Amino acid sequence: MDLNRFAENSPADDAPGDASVCVVATQSDTFRRCREGIYPAPRSYRRTRESFEYMAFYRTAPVSSITHYARVTDRVEQARGEPGPMDEDDWTALIDPFSDEDRVVVFRLDDLVALDRPVANDGNGVRGAWYCTIADLRGASTLSALSERART
Secondary structure (H helix, E strand, C coil), X not given: CCHHHHCCCCCCCCCCCCCEEEEEEXXXXXXXXXXXCEEEEECCCHHHCCCCCEEEEEECCCCCEEEEEEEEEEEEEEECCCCCXXXXXXXXXXXXXXXXXXXXXXXXXXXXXXXXXXXXXXXXXXXXXXXXXXXXXXHCCEHHHHHHHCEC
């Protein structure tokens, strides 16, 4: 359970139901940076070229659920060694374990919004990126149910 989803200053879950969403898996370091307003993806990943308004985050640990989403406010391309939203520690922790690319697209995010009911992993898991709507997220109680509505 993500206890800070009950904080008084958490934004309301009021995004339009038909808004487009890209669901991605995040490990703890990546999710921490999402909380700070950025999500980086290697430029070769298809999600960097897809059109969507929000990102939702499947947290591999400690909850193994989609717990939050955020509105995408901007996309910034950055090369390793150039000034930008990511520093060298970010490259080491967030990109190097998954890719040898030297160019990323950094999605700038609004405040994270906790889903009223997380979408639980029932053995399916999120690999790559899934595309759905906010209504799909709100209506699915499990990843299997969401996978029936989402496209990959």
